[in-house]
Amino acid sequence: MKYIKKSVLILIIMTFITGILYPFTVTIFAQIFVPKQANGSIIELDGKSIGSEYVGQNFVSPDYFWSRPSMTLDYPYNGQKSSGSNNSPTGEDFRKVIDKRVKLYKKYSNSTNDKIPVDLVTASGSGLDPHISLRGAMYQVDRVSKYSKISKDKLIELIDNNTEKKIIGIFGEDKVNVLKLNLDLEKLK
Incomplete structure (x- = not known):
């Protein structure tokens, strides 16, 4: 049970980092520093x-x-x-x-x-x-x-x-x- 709790906790932490925090950070960075390219150079x-x-x-x-x-x-x-x-x-x-x-x-x-x-x-x-x-x-x-x-x-x-x-x-x-x-x-x- 101890390993399952650790695995679930790691899954939640990594999901937050790679699924929410990282994409949000990259999107904000792109919108501030390279907005034309980030929006498709339309x-x-x-x-x-x-x-x-x-x-x-x-x-x-x-x-x-x-x-x-x-x-x-x-x-x-x-x-x-x-x-x-x-x-x-x-x-x-x-x-x-x-x-x-x-x-x-x-x-x-x-x-x-x-x-x-x-x-x-x-x-x-x-x-x-x-x-x-x-x-x-x-x-x-x-x-x-x-x-x-x-x-x-x-x-x-x-x-x-x-x-x-x-x-x-x-x-x-x-x-x-x-x-x-x-x-x-x-x-x-």
Whole structure:
């Protein structure tokens, strides 16, 4: 009986610490020091939530920049079912998906010699990546300019303004948040 009482007491104490005290402390800390990130980094337009900085969106119109492909279940960029396709890079299913994406880009491209950046035809591991490479954004300038009737110079300026540089200039790669870029593009329209 002595051991049962100790076990129950430890269970109650640990439940309080790990189930109440710790989550409460972390939540308060996050709300004070990083409230934007703690609340999902929601982007609002005219008082309406339109997306998060950290979750991609499915842009399909040729007059917008396209995001990295998403292979989440049910629909693209489904945050509740974040996952990759789990297709083998050497498998036939993977090849078919890539070929389909390449054909879509080539359909809108003026040049057949330009190599399509890999991030424009392959999904990220989570399927939610909101960024594309700087090269991926620049690759799309011709198409977006043609369909949006906005000059290439203006689009390149938008890309420059929305490029997130390497951390400390050495870690990671330059990248562009597609939602933010398209919001700025929308302002020009």
